[in-house]
Amino acid sequence: MENEAGALSRVAGLFSARGYNIESLTVAPTEDPSLSRMTVVTSGSEEIIEQITKQLNKLIDVVKLVNLSEDKHIEREMALIKVKAVGEAREEYKRLADIFNGRIIDVTEASYTIELTDSGEKIVEFIAAIKADQIIEIVRSGVSGIARGEKSLHS
Amino acid sequence: MELTGAEILVRSLKEEGVTHLFGYPGGAVLPIYDALYQQEDLKHILVRHEQAATHAADGYARSTGKAGVALVTSGPGATNAVTGIATAFMDSIPMIVITGQVPTNMIGNDAFQEVDSIGITRPCVKHNFLVKDVADLAKTIKKAFYIATTGRPGPVVIDLPKDVTVNKAEFNYPKEVSLRSYNPVVEGHIGQIKRAVTMMLSAKRPIFYTGGGVVLGRGAAELTALAQQLNYPVTNTLMGLGAYPATDKQFLGMLGMHGTYEANMTMHHCDVLIAIGARFDDRVTGNIEKFCPHAKIIHVDIDPSSISKNVKVDVPIVGSVTNVLQEMLAILKEGNKKPDEQALSEWWQQITEWRGVNCLKYDTESDKVKPQQVVEALYRETNGDAYVTSDVGQHQMWAAQYYKFDKPYRWINSGGLGTMGFGLPAAMGVQFAHPDATVACVTGEGSIQMCIQELSTCLQYGLPIKIIALNNRYLGMVRQWQEFFYDGRYAMSYMDALPDFVKLAESYGHVGMRIDNPADVDGAMEEAMKLKDRLVFMDFVTDQEENVYPMIPAGAGLNEMILV
Numbered sequence: 268m269e270n271e272a273g274a275l276s277r278v279a280g281l282f283s284a285r286g287y288n289i290e291s292l293t294v295a296p297t298e299d300p301s302l303s304r305m306t307v308v309t310s311g312s313e314e315i316i317e318q319i320t321k322q323l324n325k326l327i328d329v330v331k332l333v334n335l336s337e338d339k340h341i342e343r344e345m346a347l348i349k350v351k352a353v354g355e356a357r358e359e360y361k362r363l364a365d366i367f368n369g370r371i372i373d374v375t376e377a378s379y380t381i382e383l384t385d386s387g388e389k390i391v392e393f394i395a396a397i398k399a400d401q402i403i404e405i406v407r408s409g410v411s412g413i414a415r416g417e418k419s420l421h422s
Numbered sequence: 423m424e425l426t427g428a429e430i431l432v433r434s435l436k437e438e439g440v441t442h443l444f445g446y447p448g449g450a451v452l453p454i455y456d457a458l459y460q461q462e463d464l465k466h467i468l469v470r471h472e473q474a475a476t477h478a479a480d481g482y483a484r485s486t487g488k489a490g491v492a493l494v495t496s497g498p499g500a501t502n503a504v505t506g507i508a509t510a511f512m513d514s515i516p517m518i519v520i521t522g523q524v525p526t527n528m529i530g531n532d533a534f535q536e537v538d539s540i541g542i543t544r545p546c547v548k549h550n551f552l553v554k555d556v557a558d559l560a561k562t563i564k565k566a567f568y569i570a571t572t573g574r575p576g577p578v579v580i581d582l583p584k585d586v587t588v589n590k591a592e593f594n595y596p597k598e599v600s601l602r603s604y605n606p607v608v609e610g611h612i613g614q615i616k617r618a619v620t621m622m623l624s625a626k627r628p629i630f631y632t633g634g635g636v637v638l639g640r641g642a643a644e645l646t647a648l649a650q651q652l653n654y655p656v657t658n659t660l661m662g663l664g665a666y667p668a669t670d671k672q673f674l675g676m677l678g679m680h681g682t683y684e685a686n687m688t689m690h691h692c693d694v695l696i697a698i699g700a701r702f703d704d705r706v707t708g709n710i711e712k713f714c715p716h717a718k719i720i721h722v723d724i725d726p727s728s729i730s731k732n733v734k735v736d737v738p739i740v741g742s743v744t745n746v747l748q749e750m751l752a753i754l755k756e757g758n759k760k761p762d763e764q765a766l767s768e769w770w771q772q773i774t775e776w777r778g779v780n781c782l783k784y785d786t787e788s789d790k791v792k793p794q795q796v797v798e799a800l801y802r803e804t805n806g807d808a809y810v811t812s813d814v815g816q817h818q819m820w821a822a823q824y825y826k827f828d829k830p831y832r833w834i835n836s837g838g839l840g841t842m843g844f845g846l847p848a849a850m851g852v853q854f855a856h857p858d859a860t861v862a863c864v865t866g867e868g869s870i871q872m873c874i875q876e877l878s879t880c881l882q883y884g885l886p887i888k889i890i891a892l893n894n895r896y897l898g899m900v901r902q903w904q905e906f907f908y909d910g911r912y913a914m915s916y917m918d919a920l921p922d923f924v925k926l927a928e929s930y931g932h933v934g935m936r937i938d939n940p941a942d943v944d945g946a947m948e949e950a951m952k953l954k955d956r957l958v959f960m961d962f963v964t965d966q967e968e969n970v971y972p973m974i975p976a977g978a979g980l981n982e983m984i985l986v
C-alpha cells in the first residue's frame with residue numbers, strides 16, 4: 268500500500284468497523300520507499316474472507332492485495348522469549364532452543380532471552396514446551412508472509 | 423505566478439467546473455473566505471448550520487450528477503458536517519467537503535478548534551486527504567474530484583491547515599490524474615454478460631430489481647430500453663425511483679419494507695432476478711433466509727463488495743450500469759433471441775392479479791386530511807415533474823409511494839442513513855442547481871425542526887421552495903412501530919409544544935399556509951404553486967394515526983406483508 272501517514276489506520280479502522288478479526292498485523296516499507304507492505308493474519312468463513320478482500324481492495328491506499336493462503340507461501344514470525352533459567356533449567360532451555368533452531372541472545376544468572384524465528388505455529392509449540400510459570404515475558408512480531416517460488420506481489 | 427493556497431483552492435474549484443460552494447466561515451478558513459471575496463465566478467452560499475452545507479451540496483449533486491462542494495471551518499465546523507458526510511456516504515453521492523484545520527505546526531497540540539477531522543471522517547468517506555504542503559494542493563484537489571465522481575461515487579474530505587492556505591506555490595492545475603491504487607472497473611466481463619443474457623432469456627418469471635446505481639451511473643435510458651424490449655416487470659428501490667418511468671405499465675412500484683404488494687410478490691415468486699445497481703439492503707430483502715427462494719440471481723454493480731455481500735448471486739458482473747446494459751442490448755440484437763412469450767404472458771397475468779389487491783388504496787372519504795391525498799395533489803399540481811426532496815419518516819414513504827417519478831434525479835432523499843433534517847437543505851441545493859424548476863420538500867413536523875434555521879438561508883437567496891409538511895403531531899414512523907410492536911406505548915413519539923408553522927414561516931419572511939380540511943387540499947396546492955418566487959410553508963394538519971402500508975415486519979419474507 269501507499270507508504271503514507273494514515274494508511275495503517277484505514278486498514279485497522281476497516282477491521283474494527285466491520286467487526287473482522289485481526290490476529291496479527293505487520294507493516295514496514297519495501298524496496299520501493301513509496302510503498303509499504305502489510306501482512307494481516309485474519310480468520311473467518313469463506314464469505315467473510317471474500318468481503319475482507321473486497322473491502323481492503325476498495326481502500327484507495329491499497330495498491331495490491333494477495334490472499335497468500337490460497338497458494339504455497341512462507342510465513343515467518345519472530346518471538347523474543349524471556350524465561351527463568353536457574354539450575355537444571357539452564358541446560359534444558361538451551362536444548363529446547365537448539366531443537367527449535369532458536370538462539371539465546373541474552374543471558375543473566377537467572378534468565379535467558381531466546382530468539383526464535385519461524386511460523387506462528389512453531390512459535391506456539393515452543394512456548395507450549397515451556398512451563399507457564401517459567402516465562403517472564405514474551406514479545407511476538409506478528410507474521411510476515413511471502414509467496415513461494417518466483418511469484419511476487421508485482422507479478 | 424505563485425498563488426496562495428486559498429487562491430489555488432478557488433482556481434482549482436473553477437477548473438473542476440464548480441459553480442456553487444455551500445459553507446460557513448470561521449477562524450481556520452478566513453484566508454479562503456478572503457480569496458472568495460476577491461472573485462465572482464464561484465458563488466458562496468452562506469447556510470445557517472454546517473450540516474445544512476453538506477446536505478445542500480448533496481442535494482446539488484443528487485439533482486445534477488455533478489459533485490457538490492461544501493466548505494466548513496475546523497473543529498465544530500467539521501464535526502457539524504459529519505452527519506451530512508455520512509448521509510452522502512451511505513447513498514454513494516459524489517461530494518467534496520473542505521474542512522479548515524489548525525496550522526500544521528499546531529496539529530496534535532489540542533489547539534483552539536482542533537479536531538482530528540481525518541480520523542473522525544475516515545469511516546464515512548470514500549477517501550480523505552490532509553494537505554500538509556501547498557505544493558500538493560492542486561494535485562490533491564484533482565485527485566479528490568476524480569475519486570468522488572468515478573467508480574462507486576462518494577464523499578471526499580480535504581483537510582486544509584490554515585498555513586497551507588496562506589503559503590504560496592506555483593499554480594498548475596493537472597490535466598489528468600492517475601492513481602496506481604485506484605482503477606474502477608467500468609467494462610463488465612463479456613463472458614459473464616453473455617451468461618446473464620442467456621439466463622435472462624431462459625426465465626419464465628423474471629423481474630428487474632434496480633436501484634440507486636442506475637441513477638448514479640446515468641443508465642436510466644438503457645434500463646428502460648432493455649426492460650421494454652424484453653417486456654419484463656421492473657421494480658425500483660427507494661434510491662432507484664425515477665430510474666424507470668413510474669407511469670409505465672411494466673413498473674410495479676417500489677419494493678421492500680414499504681414496497682407494493684405486486685413488487686414484493688413478484689420478487690418472491692420470480693425465477694430469475696436481474697439486480698442492477700442495487701445493494702440488497704435489509705430494508706429490501708426482509709428476512710434473508712426467505713428472500714427470493716426460487717430465483718437465480720444476476721447482479722450488476724460497479725463495486726465488487728456490493729456483490730454477494732448479503733445474498734449469494736449466480737452471475738456476478740462488475741461494471742458500470744451503462745456499459746453492461748449496452749452490452750446486453752447489443753447481444754440481444756445480435757442473437758435475435760426472444761424471451762418465452764407463453765411463460766411471460768402467464769407471469770403478467772399473475773402480476774395483474776397481485777395488482778388487483780390495490781395495496782395503496784386509502785380512505786378518500788375521510789373528514790381528515792390524508793397524507794396520501796396531499797402527495798397525490800402535489801403530483802397532479804406539478805405534473806409529476808417537480809424535484810421532490812424529503813426528510814425521514816412516514817412522509818418519506820408516502821412521497822415515495824404516491825409521487826410517480828418518471829425521470830432520474832428528481833427524487834432526493836436520505837435512504838441509507840435516514841437522516842432527519844436532510845430535506846430542506848437538500849432542496850436548497852437542488853433549487854440552486856435548477857433555479858427555474860419547482861422544488862418541493864415533503865417533510866414532517868419532527869424532521870423539519872432539525873434544520874428549520876435554513877428558512878433564513880432561503881430568504882437570503884430567494885429560494886422559492888415549496889415545503890409540504892405532513893404534520894401528524896407525531897414522530898409518526900416511531901409511533902407506527904410502537905403501535906405495531908410495543909402495544910401502543912407511545913414513548914416520546916408525541917411532538918408536543920409545536921410552533922405555529924404559519925407564523926414561523928412568516929417571521930422568516932416567507933408565506934405560510936395551514937390546511938386542515940381535505941376539501942381545501944387541491945386549492946391550497948394550486949395557490950402555493952402559483953407563488954412562483956416565494957417560499958411557501960404548507961402546514962397540512964393530517965390524520966394523526968395514519969400508518970404506512972404495506973409493511974413487512976422484522977423477520978418476515980417479502981410475501982408476508984401487512985396490508986391495510
Ligand SMILES: Cc1cc2nc3c(=O)[nH]c(=O)nc-3n(C[C@H](O)[C@H](O)[C@H](O)COP(=O)(O)OP(=O)(O)OC[C@H]3O[C@@H](n4cnc5c(N)ncnc54)[C@H](O)[C@@H]3O)c2cc1C
Pocket residue numbers: 512513514573574575632633634635636638639640658659660661662676677678679680681698699700701702703705706722723724725728741742743744814815818836837838839840841899
Ligand atoms: C424510513 C426508511 C424506510 C425505508 N424503506 C425502504 C423500502 O421500503 N424499500 C427500499 O427499497 N428502501 C427503503 N429504504 C432505503 C434503504 O435503507 C436503502 O437506502 C435502499 O434500499 C438502498 O437502495 P439501493 O439498493 O438502490 O442502493 P444504493 O444505496 O442506491 O446503492 C447503489 C448501488 O449501486 C452501485 N452503483 C453505483 N454506481 C454504479 C454504476 N455506475 N454502475 C453500477 N453500479 C453502480 C453501488 O455500488 C451500490 O451497490 C428506507 C429508508 C428509510 C430511511
Ligand SMILES: Cc1ncc(C[n+]2csc(CCOP(=O)(O)OP(=O)(O)O)c2C)c(N)n1
Pocket residue numbers: 813814815816817818840841842843865866867868869870892894896897898899900
Ligand atoms: C437524525 C435522526 N434522528 C432520529 C431518527 C429516527 N426516526 C426515524 S423516522 C422518525 C420520525 C420522524 O418524524 P416526522 O419528521 O414528524 O415524520 P413522520 O414519520 O411523522 O411523517 C424518527 C425519530 C432519524 N431517522 N434521524
Ligand SMILES: [Mg+2]
Pocket residue numbers: 815866867868892893894895896897898
Ligand atoms: Mg410527524
